[in-house]
Amino acid sequence: MLFGVVFLTIYMCSPVQEGADMGTTGVNTADNTVDQLVFESGSVGDVAVHNLLMGGPGGIPLYQGTLPLTLYLKQLASLYAGQEEFNTGLVPCGMNVRATYQRYGMTVFLVEVAPSTRTLKWIRDDSPAPYGNEATYCDACISLPYQYFFVTIDNMTIDNSPRLTSHNSVYFANQPITSLDEPLGECHFHNCSVNAYSLHCWICTQWLSGDMGLGKNPAPMQLVAAFIEWFYASGFNRSSDFHEGTSFWSRNRQELGDKRLENIAAWKRASSRNPGFVLRVKWRPSLTAREVLEELTRIPDRRPSGLLDLVNIYRAATSRRGG
Numbered sequence: 001m002l003f004g005v006v007f008l009t010i011y012m013c014s015p016v017q018e019g020a021d022m023g024t025t026g027v028n029t030a031d032n033t034v035d036q037l038v039f040e041s042g043s044v045g046d047v048a049v050h051n052l053l054m055g056g057p058g059g060i061p062l063y064q065g066t067l068p069l070t071l072y073l074k075q076l077a078s079l080y081a082g083q084e085e086f087n088t089g090l091v092p093c094g095m096n097v098r099a100t101y102q103r104y105g106m107t108v109f110l111v112e113v114a115p116s117t118r119t120l121k122w123i124r125d126d127s128p129a130p131y132g133n134e135a136t137y138c139d140a141c142i143s144l145p146y147q148y149f150f151v152t153i154d155n156m157t158i159d160n161s162p163r164l165t166s167h168n169s170v171y172f173a174n175q176p177i178t179s180l181d182e183p184l185g186e187c188h189f190h191n192c193s194v195n196a197y198s199l200h201c202w203i204c205t206q207w208l209s210g211d212m213g214l215g216k217n218p219a220p221m222q223l224v225a226a227f228i229e230w231f232y233a234s235g236f237n238r239s240s241d242f243h244e245g246t247s248f249w250s251r252n253r254q255e256l257g258d259k260r261l262e263n264i265a266a267w268k269r270a271s272s273r274n275p276g277f278v279l280r281v282k283w284r285p286s287l288t289a290r291e292v293l294e295e296l297t298r299i300p301d302r303r304p305s306g307l308l309d310l311v312n313i314y315r316a317a318t319s320r321r322g323g
Helices: 068-081 220-233 240-241 248-255 262-271 275-280 290-296 305-321
Strands: 005-009 036-040 048-054 060-068 083-086 096-103 106-113 115-123 137-144 144-155 169-175 183-186 194-197 197-204 286-290
Touching: 005 115, 083 137, 096 290, 106 220, 106 290, 115 220, 137 262, 137 275, 144 220, 144 290, 169 197, 169 290, 194 248, 197 286, 197 290, 286 290
Parallel strands: none
Antiparallel strands: 005 036, 036 048, 048 060, 083 096, 096 106, 106 144, 115 137, 144 169, 169 183, 183 286, 194 197
16 A cells, blocks of 8 residues: 655635645635644545644654544534524424534524513612622513524534533524524623623623533533523623623613613513513614624634644544544
8 A cells, every 4th residue: 555645734714625636735814824734644545644743744743543534624624614504493492593503613503582571580770789699689571572592512622522612692683584694683681791702792601611511412402402591590680791891781771762671670561561562672783693603603712723623623533433
């Protein structure tokens, strides 16, 4: 069997295309950071990766194993190239998953929650503390329009077990979206920070475990469902105002110009009289669903850091193949 050396030069953060020429493959980035990987390969036509080296022939071995190079490139392409799927079907748990988006080793689930009346744990106006153990709450039974949750799952953890990330968002709409390019409305919640951590809407998850208490290897949809249930059951307080600057509730309750939404007592009264009023509110226009999906997967701390992330993909692929 003939052996050769395949040089693969990776310019990080752009799609890698699989091609017939198995020589040098490269893609551009803004900073032009270069990582050089060398694969000692098997025979042409059924190429297998035996050694993943850094720095050229005789370089530092990062991982030894066996994986068809075509499969490796396919895995690599899925890491860099965003892949989306838009649908309208219900998943078994009853949530309406309208889209999924895969990029940089993450999957974002776009979940539609139908208009409903919910009782939320809302901070009292006279609470002695804005958040924390000393904060006091009341029950707020309020009606809500369509809610669109964007929940991000990390598929590239060290133990190869899916985990919820700290970057998730929620938006409002008065009717179901029919495409990813329709603009959404800003939400009207405490605990949802404005323009924080590279996101237009950041849901506070400071004390939340990535496994949502479900243990090792939970199904991604289990994590998504558990996160949304946690969101509704959490205490809505003024944490965002103190830690990230402002929440959508604090910023928009005056800007909306709707007296029914200026304070929680008015929202409760309006909801008891006519729950459907929220479907006629002019929520502040915001990003499209596509823009939110792309925003969630291009945040700096979730991009591939270089060789380490590539090796993690390699390990995951060989582990699945028993290599």
